[in-house]
Amino acid sequence: MLVKQVVGSVKEMYVLAERVVRDIKPGDVLLLEGELGSGKTTFVQGLARTLGVKDKVTSPTYIIGAEYEAEGEGGIRRLVHIDLYRLSEEEAGREAAVKEMLDSADKGGRVTVVEWADRLGKSSPKGAWQLVFLHGQRVSERVVKIISPKR
Secondary structure (H helix, E strand, O other): OEEEEEEOOHHHHHHHHHHHHHHOOOOOEEEEEEOOOOOHHHHHHHHHHHOOOOOOOOOOOOOOEEEEEOOOHHHOOEEEEEEOOOOOHHHHOOOHHHHHHHHOOOOOOEEEEEEOHHHHHHHOOOOOEEEEEEEOOOOOOEEEEEEOOOO
């Protein structure tokens, strides 16, 4: 399924995240791609909010990954947030912490979200959601393309 959504505000990005939460399942991986400032982190914050994460969610750029406890919406008990911004494509696919988090994606009621997922290259997990974030025509506007995996 391909969905293309124009988003004009943080609130609308959160609404989009709520819609996605209705369709994701424990073990799913969401691969987020897009330019700097295109809404990836805001989307993850919307996911976290919908999943009942109590902690403040920011991009784990320098620590690569963070894990948050969720309230179990749809059986999802953990949100894993990976940010590959500071890694090259060569590094991202070989980084031990990234590999470990992706290898554990289907365990313990997790949903794993990867920002800058294009840097995974050939190491990109199969059967994952793909979300592409683009700047829109206006300053506050974003365009999000969502491709859900075949189930």
